[in-house]
Amino acid sequence: MRISRVYLDAVLTAHQEVRLPLETAHYLLHVLRLKVGESLIVFNGLNWDYHATLIHADKKMAMLQLHEGYFVTNESPLxxxxxxxxxxxxxxxxxxxxxxxxxxxxxxxxxxxxxxxxxxxxxxxxxxxxxxxxxxxxxxxxxxxxxxxxxxxxxxxxxxxxxxxxxxxxxxxxxxxxxxxxxxxxxxxxxxxxxxxxxxxxxxxxxxxxxxxxxxxxxxxxxxxxxxxxxxxxxxxxxxxxxxxxxx
Structure with missing residues (x-):
């Protein structure tokens, strides 16, 4: 099963907790139907992916726990x-x-x-x-x-x-x-x-x-x-x- 990837316009570092913007939270919870405890990948456009886990979700907010990050090397040399x-x-x-x-x-x-x-x-x-x-x-x-x-x-x-x-x-x-x-x-x-x-x-x-x-x-x-x-x-x-x- 392919793991979901989500862009976040935020500073990201390994092992931090991140509160999701309302639009992103709605997408994860109601479109992708992600459940607490499930995994995903997040990135902020600076060549790094971070493994993450959804640790909290209710009507007011959703929280992620970031894990290790890794540099993505699929950019073209051109x-x-x-x-x-x-x-x-x-x-x-x-x-x-x-x-x-x-x-x-x-x-x-x-x-x-x-x-x-x-x-x-x-x-x-x-x-x-x-x-x-x-x-x-x-x-x-x-x-x-x-x-x-x-x-x-x-x-x-x-x-x-x-x-x-x-x-x-x-x-x-x-x-x-x-x-x-x-x-x-x-x-x-x-x-x-x-x-x-x-x-x-x-x-x-x-x-x-x-x-x-x-x-x-x-x-x-x-x-x-x-x-x-x-x-x-x-x-x-x-x-x-x-x-x-x-x-x-």
């Missing part, structure tokens, strides 16, 4: 940065979830010409929702490192904030395929993905001026959430921790 244009909520959620599962190091949400209108009154709520998506993906896939999630920002500011060995922007009309760069030795890659409808010509020009290389994946045009997953998958295959697949 640093990947996803510069993702703001898209429709369901597509944005999918992109963040799958990027996390694929080992992304940092996510930079940006506003582009074809992004949906931005409701400034909901910025904090949306940021919290995205963080929960990322944390939940880490719980599921076994990562103990929480990718950095930047605040939503204009495209030019997002592009300027990223410094990597290789920067790529998807463009269906590009002459080069992503795999044309497979002989380059890199330790970090940034990927710029447009929203529904792609990037405007002015935005592509801005990216190329900032040394982003235009690449295509194939002969078909992918949805924004498919494009981000496909590109990050290829990056992990070319330069990351999916190298054994090359022998198949």
């Amino acid at each position: 640093e990947t940065v996803l510069v993702q244009a703001l898209a429709r909520p369901e597509h944005m959620d999918y992109s963040l979830q799958k990027a996390t599962e694929l080992g992304v190091t940092r996510i930079v949400p940006v506003i582009t010409a074809r992004s949906p209108p931005v409701d400034n009154a909901r910025r904090d709520k949306r940021q919290g929702h995205w963080l929960r998506i990322v944390a939940s993906a880490c719980e599921q896939c076994g990562r103990a490192y929480l990718p950095r999630l930047d605040e939503l920002q204009p495209l030019d500011a997002g592009l300027r904030s990223v410094q990597t060995d290789l920067s790529l922007v998807l463009d269906p009309s590009a002459e080069n395929y992503l795999t044309d760069f497979n002989e380059i030795k890199v330790k970090s890659v940034a990927v710029l993905i447009g929203a529904e409808g792609g990037l405007a010509s002015e935005e592509l020009a801005m990216a190329t001026q900032m040394n982003y290389k235009k690449v295509r994946l194939g002969t078909r045009i992918l949805r924004t959430e498919t494009a981000s997953s496909a590109t990050l998958t290829l990056c992990q295959w070319l330069w990351g921790d999916w190298q054994p697949l090359k022998r198949i």
Whole structure:
């Protein structure tokens, strides 16, 4: 039976007792139906997992007893940065979830010409929702490192904030395929993905001026959430921790 993993935004040390936030307690007790005395794993996004036991649960609170911690070593050697244009909520959620599962190091949400209108009154709520998506993906896939999630920002500011060995922007009309760069030795890659409808010509020009290389994946045009997953998958295959697949 697989043991449950839960993200806690808290300082964690071995052998301490931890009081769970109400939302986390509700999830453990009423969704996972965890009982007092049962075990789980908790992490706080800093590469450590801790074995834990549920030691108390009532209508007001739930408590965990932490045991030994251990360093988790399943991070890719490739640093990947996803510069993702703001898209429709369901597509944005999918992109963040799958990027996390694929080992992304940092996510930079940006506003582009074809992004949906931005409701400034909901910025904090949306940021919290995205963080929960990322944390939940880490719980599921076994990562103990929480990718950095930047605040939503204009495209030019997002592009300027990223410094990597290789920067790529998807463009269906590009002459080069992503795999044309497979002989380059890199330790970090940034990927710029447009929203529904792609990037405007002015935005592509801005990216190329900032040394982003235009690449295509194939002969078909992918949805924004498919494009981000496909590109990050290829990056992990070319330069990351999916190298054994090359022998198949």
